[in-house]
Amino acid sequence: MLEQYRDRNSLIHTVHARVKIIFTLVFILAVNLTPAGTWTGFILYFSILISIIMLSRLGIRYVLKRSLFALPFILSAIPLIFWGPEPVNHIWLLNRVQVPFSLVGLERCISITLKAWLSVQAAIVLTGTTPFSSIIEGFRQIHVPLILISIIELMWRYLFVIVDEVTRMMRARTSRSTQIGKPYHSGGSVLWRAQVTGNMAGSLFLRSIERSERVYAAMLSRGYTGEPLSVSSTNLSKKDQWITVFSCMMILAVFIFSLFTGR
Amino acid sequence: MEPLIKIQQLSFSYPDGKNALTDINLSVYPGEKIGIVGANGAGKSTLLMHINGIFTGEGSVIIDGMECDRKHLEKIRARVGVVFQNPDDQLFSITVYDDVAYGPRYQGLPKEEIHSRVEKALAAVQMEGYADRNPYHLSGGEKKRIAIATVLSMNPDILVFDEPTAGLDPRARRELLELLGRLPQTLLIATHDLELVDQLTTRMIVMNAGKIVADGPGKELLQDQQLLFNNGLI
Amino acid sequence: MLFSVVHPMHIPDGFLSVAVSIIMWIISIAMIAIALRKVKNELGDREVPLMGVLAAAIFAGQMLNFSVSGGTSGHLLGAAIATILLGPWTAVLVMTSVVSVQALLFQDGGVLALGANIFNMGVVGVFVSYAVFQLLQKAFGKQKWGLFVSGSLAAWTSIFIASLACALELAISGTSPANIAVPAMGAIHAIIGIGEALITLGALAFLYATRKDLFEKSSKKLNGNKGILIGGGIIAVVLAILSPLASSHPDGLEWVAEQKGFLEMARAAFYNIMPDYAFPGISDPNISTIVAGILGAVIVFGVAFGIARLEKHSATQE
Numbered sequence: 057m058l059e060q061y062r063d064r065n066s067l068i069h070t071v072h073a074r075v076k077i078i079f080t081l082v083f084i085l086a087v088n089l090t091p092a093g094t095w096t097g098f099i100l101y102f103s104i105l106i107s108i109i110m111l112s113r114l115g116i117r118y119v120l121k122r123s124l125f126a127l128p129f130i131l132s133a134i135p136l137i138f139w140g141p142e143p144v145n146h147i148w149l150l151n152r153v154q155v156p157f158s159l160v161g162l163e164r165c166i167s168i169t170l171k172a173w174l175s176v177q178a179a180i181v182l183t184g185t186t187p188f189s190s191i192i193e194g195f196r197q198i199h200v201p202l203i204l205i206s207i208i209e210l211m212w213r214y215l216f217v218i219v220d221e222v223t224r225m226m227r228a229r230t231s232r233s234t235q236i237g238k239p240y241h242s243g244g245s246v247l248w249r250a251q252v253t254g255n256m257a258g259s260l261f262l263r264s265i266e267r268s269e270r271v272y273a274a275m276l277s278r279g280y281t282g283e284p285l286s287v288s289s290t291n292l293s294k295k296d297q298w299i300t301v302f303s304c305m306m307i308l309a310v311f312i313f314s315l316f317t318g319r
Numbered sequence: 320m321e322p323l324i325k326i327q328q329l330s331f332s333y334p335d336g337k338n339a340l341t342d343i344n345l346s347v348y349p350g351e352k353i354g355i356v357g358a359n360g361a362g363k364s365t366l367l368m369h370i371n372g373i374f375t376g377e378g379s380v381i382i383d384g385m386e387c388d389r390k391h392l393e394k395i396r397a398r399v400g401v402v403f404q405n406p407d408d409q410l411f412s413i414t415v416y417d418d419v420a421y422g423p424r425y426q427g428l429p430k431e432e433i434h435s436r437v438e439k440a441l442a443a444v445q446m447e448g449y450a451d452r453n454p455y456h457l458s459g460g461e462k463k464r465i466a467i468a469t470v471l472s473m474n475p476d477i478l479v480f481d482e483p484t485a486g487l488d489p490r491a492r493r494e495l496l497e498l499l500g501r502l503p504q505t506l507l508i509a510t511h512d513l514e515l516v517d518q519l520t521t522r523m524i525v526m527n528a529g530k531i532v533a534d535g536p537g538k539e540l541l542q543d544q545q546l547l548f549n550n551g552l553i
Numbered sequence: 554m555l556f557s558v559v560h561p562m563h564i565p566d567g568f569l570s571v572a573v574s575i576i577m578w579i580i581s582i583a584m585i586a587i588a589l590r591k592v593k594n595e596l597g598d599r600e601v602p603l604m605g606v607l608a609a610a611i612f613a614g615q616m617l618n619f620s621v622s623g624g625t626s627g628h629l630l631g632a633a634i635a636t637i638l639l640g641p642w643t644a645v646l647v648m649t650s651v652v653s654v655q656a657l658l659f660q661d662g663g664v665l666a667l668g669a670n671i672f673n674m675g676v677v678g679v680f681v682s683y684a685v686f687q688l689l690q691k692a693f694g695k696q697k698w699g700l701f702v703s704g705s706l707a708a709w710t711s712i713f714i715a716s717l718a719c720a721l722e723l724a725i726s727g728t729s730p731a732n733i734a735v736p737a738m739g740a741i742h743a744i745i746g747i748g749e750a751l752i753t754l755g756a757l758a759f760l761y762a763t764r765k766d767l768f769e770k771s772s773k774k775l776n777g778n779k780g781i782l783i784g785g786g787i788i789a790v791v792l793a794i795l796s797p798l799a800s801s802h803p804d805g806l807e808w809v810a811e812q813k814g815f816l817e818m819a820r821a822a823f824y825n826i827m828p829d830y831a832f833p834g835i836s837d838p839n840i841s842t843i844v845a846g847i848l849g850a851v852i853v854f855g856v857a858f859g860i861a862r863l864e865k866h867s868a869t870q871e
Contacts, residue, residue, distance in 0.1 A: 060658055084665050088571050096845035103849030107856035126565040126660060132723055133568065135733040168728055172567030172663075179566075179660050188658065201589050203601065207650045210605025211612070215654075218606075218613040224408040226617065227373050232409075232422045234397035234473060240427040242393065246621055250748065252421070253619040254755010256411040257629055259455070260617070261638065262760055263407060264610035265603065265767070272602040280598070313845075413762040455763045 060183040068112035068181070072296040073190035074197055075303075080182045082304050084175045086311045092167035097314025101174050104306065109177070114184045119177055126176040133168045136161035188212055210271070218264060225256055322346035323383055323477060323505055324370060331365060331376025339365040340376060341529045347505060349476070354516035354537060355509040357526035358551030363509035364404075366526070367479050370507065371399040383476070397426065400470025400504075404482040406462035410454040415446070415465050418454055422473035440472040444498060460491025464498065480508040484515055513552065517541055525550050562630070562719055562742070563655065563670055566663030570726040577722065578668030581649075584676045588645040596643065596774075604643060608650040611635060617752070627748025632678030632715070633686070633708035634753050638760075638767065640774025641683040641781045648675035669722050673715045677788055682711040684785030687775065697761060700768065701754055708753035709746040710789065716742030717792040724799060735800040 063069075068076070083101070090097045109119050140161015146154045183191070192212075196205055229252070235242035243249070292300070324347035331340040340362050347353060355363050368374040370382070372392045380387040382395045403409045412418040419440050423433040441447050444464040449457070454465055463483065470478065483499065484492045499506065499519055510516065516523055516537050523537035527550045533540055540546060547553045569577075592600055611631040618626040631651070635644040652670050656662040662670045686707040693699030720738035724731035760767055 081664065084566055084663075085571065088566060088569075088574070088665055096841045099842070099845040099849045100852075103852045106853050110853075110856055110860060122660065126663075129563075129565050129568060132729045132734060132737075135730055136728070139730050139733065141727075164727065168567050170567075172565045175566030175663055175665070176660050179657070179664055183658050183660070191657065201585075203589055203593065204585070204646065204650065206601050207604045207608060207646060208654060210602060211608040211650055211654060214606050214609040215612060218609045219616070221408065222613040222616050224403065224405070225411065227368070228401075228403050228409040229411070231371050231373060231396055231399075231401045232469060232473065233393065233425050234422065235393040236397050236426050237394060242425055242427045243620075244424050244427070246619070247751065248424070249619040250627060250751035251755045251758075252411065253617050253627070253629075254752040254757075255413060255759040256755075257614050257617050257634070257752050258756035258759025258763070259407070259411050260614050261607065261610055261634065261756060262455070262764055262767075264606050265638075265764075268603040268606035271606060272599060275602060316841075411759075413759055453763055 060180075061187045062114055062118070062184050064113040064185070066111060066113040066185065068108060068185045071185075071299060072290070072292055073186050073194040074292060075296050075300045076182050076186055077191070077194045077198070078300055079303050079307075080178050082307050083178045086307045087171050087174045087178075090171070090311060090314050093163040094167075094314045097310060098167070098170045098174070100310045100313065101307075102170075104310065105174060105177055105181070108181055112181055112185050114181065119180050119184070122180050123173055123177045126172055127169075129172065130165075130169050133165045136165045136168075140164060214264075214267070214271075218260070221263065222260060225260065229256070320348060321384070323349045323351075324507075325379075325381040326369070327379045327381075329366075329369060329376050329378035329380060331369065331374060339529050340369075343378070343531055345524070345531065345534075347477075347507070349505055350503075351522055352506045352520040353508065353522045353524060354520035355507060355524045355526060356511065356513065356516060356550075356552055361526040361550075362529040363526055364481050365529075367401065367481055367507065367509055370477070370479055371396045371401055373401075397473055398475055399477045399479060400473060400475035401479045402463075402466050402470055402481065402483065404485060406454075406459075406466040409466045409469060410462060413453060414450065415441070415452050415454050415457075415468075416450040418465060419450075419468045419472045421469060426473065436472045436474070437468075440468040443471050443502075444468045458491070460487050460494060463487065463491070463495060467498070476504055478502060478504045478506050480506070480510070482510055483508060484510065484512045511552075513541060513547075525552070527551075562673060562716060563652075563662030564666040564673075564719060564722070565660075566665045568663075568726065568728045569666050569669055569722055570728075571665070573722055573726045574665045574668060577666075577672045581668045581671040581676060584645060585649055585671070588642040588649075591642040592646060600643060603639070604647050604650070607635065607639065608647045608654075611647065612651050612654065619748075619752075621748070627745070627752065629752045629756075630674065630678070630712060630749055632674055633682040633704065633711050633749070634756055636679050636682040636711075637686060637704055637707070637757070637775070638771055640771060641679050641778055643774065644679045644682075645675050648679060651675075669719075673718045673722075677715045677718045677792075678711045680781050680785030681714045681789045682707040682785070683775070683778065683781050684783075684789060685710045687782055688786075700761065701757055704757045705750040705754040709750040712742050712746035712749045713739065714789050714792050716745075717796045718788075721792070721796055721799060731796075732800040735796045739796065 083105075087098075087101055090101075106116070109116055137158065138156045138161070140158030141164075142158070143160075144156050144158045147157050149155050186194075192205060192209060196202075233242075324345065326343055326345040329340055329343040330338075332338045343366060355366065357363050365374060369376060369380050369387070372380070372387045372395055375387065382391075382398060385391040385395055387395055410418050412421065416437055419437045420433050423436045428436070437450070438447075441450060444467050446461065446464050446468060449461070449465070454462060457465065467478075480499075484495060487495060496515060496518060499508070499515075506520070508515065508520065520537050523533075523535065523540045524531055525533035525540065525546065532550060533543075533546055544553070592604075611629075611634075614629055614631060616628070618628040620626050632644065632648055635647050638644075639647060649671050652662065652674050653667060656664060656667045656670060686703045689703035689706060690699060693703060716738045717735065720729070720734040721731070723729040723734045723738075728734075
């Protein structure tokens with residue numbers, strides 16, 4: 057359930073991880089740099105993205121569904137519609153209430169939503185088509201510090217184990233959280249429930265600290281010296297280099313086009 | 320006599336699409352002691368998780384006349400005590416007392432009642448002197464007993480055990496078997512421990528790949544070497 | 554289950570201006586670099602498995618919740634407990650890993666916005682926790698209740714101050730007017746912070762009762778980080794003072810949002826280089842939108858057609 061990678065046989069899956077990371081970064085950067093209200097740009101970014109999603113065989117529905125997950129944050133941009141930049145007009149709702157309304161604010165709010173939506177989809181395509189180990193390998197190649205990489209690798213290794221642990225703990229709590237009906241009022245106080253949850257968190261952290269001691273012992277016994285294991289990295293092939301250049305040029309072209317043609 | 324647990328045409332698959340249970344039919348009568356055996360991944364634990372509504376699949380699960388749905392869930396859970404495989408998942412309080420008191424406290428019982436429930440539950444598992452101890456520091460066998468006490472304190476009619484003897488040393492295991500033998504409730508025990516099934520249970524259910532493949536008196540089924548072999552039990 | 558938790562502090566992409574995102578990235582990278590050096594020099598390789606496993610535990614621990622009422626629930630972010638257990642620099646790295654994995658693998662928070670999210674939860678969260686915890690510990694002495702009170706107040710303050718940082722970033726980016734973002738974020742997190750404080754308190758109580766030695770070990774790592782003590786204190790005070798100021802003068806913050814800067818200049822320059830007649834009518838927004846729509850449809854159709862051809866081809870080959 058946690059794993060984002062979807063194993064498919066597609067062109068996008070075979071592209072080198074580094075290319076995809078660079079492309080995703082360029083895409084997100086370009087989308088975010090595109091000024092508000094540049095609908096032409098957003099349309100073109102979206103069509104490129106849809107094309108890539110189709111090529112990746114992740115399933116448009118899957119990507120759309122996952123992308124909705126970032127949207128609740130839009131609440132923070134909604135006030136722009138009412139109290140956005142000047143000119144703020146006042147419009148009558150049902151001839152009774154007067155509501156402030158900023159057209160520029162509305163435009164910005166919609167643009168923010170579109171940018172968020174496009175960016176999150178690009179990130180979903182990256183993680184959906186690239187196994188975690190390849191993403192990590194890509195980070196290694198763009199010189200993310202090795203300690204950080206080791207931490208993230210270990211974190212990933214134990215994440216599923218520990219998420220399972222938490223799931224079991226919550227299941228065990230649920231199965232003891234019961235009611236016997238009147239006259240007794242079940243649930244206890246909020247403070248008590250919070251305390252129990254805190255105790256569970258404490259127990260989880262303690263078990264994890266003790267787990268890390270065992271992990272360390274096991275690593276030592278396999279010859280760990282403190283340096284992360286270096287993995288030989290593959291270089292970009294000619295094809296990958298071409299894909300990088302071509303795809304980034306395409307994004308750049310859309311970006312420039314959108315700068316011209318916006319409002 | 321009405322069955323205490325009535326499961327009809329229960330099927331369940333995990334969100335990732337893996338089929339875990341297929342067309343399970345099972346009736347359990349009050350006081351029965353049932354051993355559920357099967358290889359790893361046969362669906363034993365998944366089935367147990369349906370008896371108190373942690374999982375809900377297709378088909379019907381009826382506990383003492385109550386359909387296992389949202390409306391009855393918390394009431395059903397009060398009737399069904401689940402003892403999980405790893406006591407560390409189940410014990411989360413700073414003292415044994417608080418852990419055993421969790422269930423009654425959640426139910427909203429008065430203080431004196433909670434106290435007497437805790438004392439009775441600890442006595443039932445012969446851990447009277449342990450109320451103020453920290454569960455985290457107890458031995459595996461002791462933790463298991465406390466875990467049992469945490470569900471006994473809710474006065475359930477049905478007790479469900481997931482691999483109760485896994486990871487216990489021989490003496491702790493023997494003592495646990497004695498304890499299980501004394502429990503008056505209806506018992507469902509998922510286990511690999513055929514000796515336990517032989518000693519404690521009256522009825523044995525064999526599961527394989529999410530289905531019930533045999534259901535009958537343990538004494539008979541345990542003699543069927545071919546059955547045991549086919550289902551990865553020996 | 555994991556995804557039902559909406560973290561109101563993980564900013565997705567799109568909500569921060571690029572300028573703000575890049576500045577936050579620079580600050581976060583600088584802090585991570587310092588943390589890496591400190592951890593490497595002072596703590597050594599033993600720390601790596603501890604950091605990795607605890608990062609996983611904090612990620613998973615954020616799933617733990619308790620119901621409050623009406624379907625809402627309290628849960629943990631974990632910066633304070635990480636700081637108290639691991640010391641500030643190690644906690645910066647652990648929180649950075651947690652926030653990064655959430656963003657990069659689960660799209661919980663943006664990629665471009667990751668610098669800001671690391672700053673808010675990994676730097677502000679940890680530094681403020683540290684400052685509050687250390688100061689209160691000194692005031693209370695080393696009693697048990699002193700630890701608990703300091704820990705839970707550190708947890709509350711870290712959430713509250715981090716949310717102010719988040720609100721200011723949104724306001725400066727022009728995403729949310731400061732006079733709305735700051736009080737709204739602040740108020741929500743003043744409440745969420747109570748959940749954080751209570752869970753942290755419960756966790757500390759459990760750990761103290763079960764493995765007291767952990768606190769003796771960690772107090773060594775906690776002592777003597779004057780820089781963070783001062784830094785965390787300043788962050789807390791500045792944000793607490795700055796944000797009410799900002800929300801009373803929301804317009805002063807919109808310097809980036811107005812986008813009168815580089816991008817507008819670049820745009821103007823393009824118009825100058827390419828006079829209107831080079832692309833007849835394309836500067837008319839309606840026509841250009843239609844052109845873009847057609848172009849987009851052609852791209853998508855082309856790819857769909859290509860895929861269909863390829864599939865047919867491979868099908869006949871088989």
